[in-house]
Amino acid sequence: MKNGEKETKPRTGVVSFERRKYPRLSVDLPIEYSQIDSSVSNAGRGLDISGGGVLIYFPEQMDLSQYLKLKLSLPLGSELSTIEVLGEVVWMDMHLDKHRGDYRCGVKFIDISQEDMTKLKTFLRSLSG
Secondary structure (H helix, E strand, O other): OOOOOOOOOOOOOOOOOOOOOOOOEEEEEEEEEEEOOOOOOEEEEEEEEOOOEEEEEEOOOOOOOOEEEEEEEEEEOOEEEEEEEEEEEEEEOOOOEOOOOEEEEEEEEEEEOHHHHHHHHHHHHHHHO
């Protein structure tokens, strides 16, 4: 190396890769939900969805690892189709607006029938098309 020249070192950096198994798609879906041991249904809103779960705004606080029965209303073509899913709360944000009652949670799909999974995949394809 000559005088005045700087030695160049190889550059390294951090690359952030998406670790999700399923891509998320933005939606605005009405969702009915109930706790496993309850017959009382409540309403929430789904704001993004994938083949593995859904982001839901609930009017009440949920517990991590809580299981919920979900009914999602999906627009398929000119019809509205309902699918039923057993889900588990896997993450939650703090209370966003105490006056509106918004609790944001990630819910992972635990159990879904083959027929409902087919409807969900058809819906997801229509969103990403």
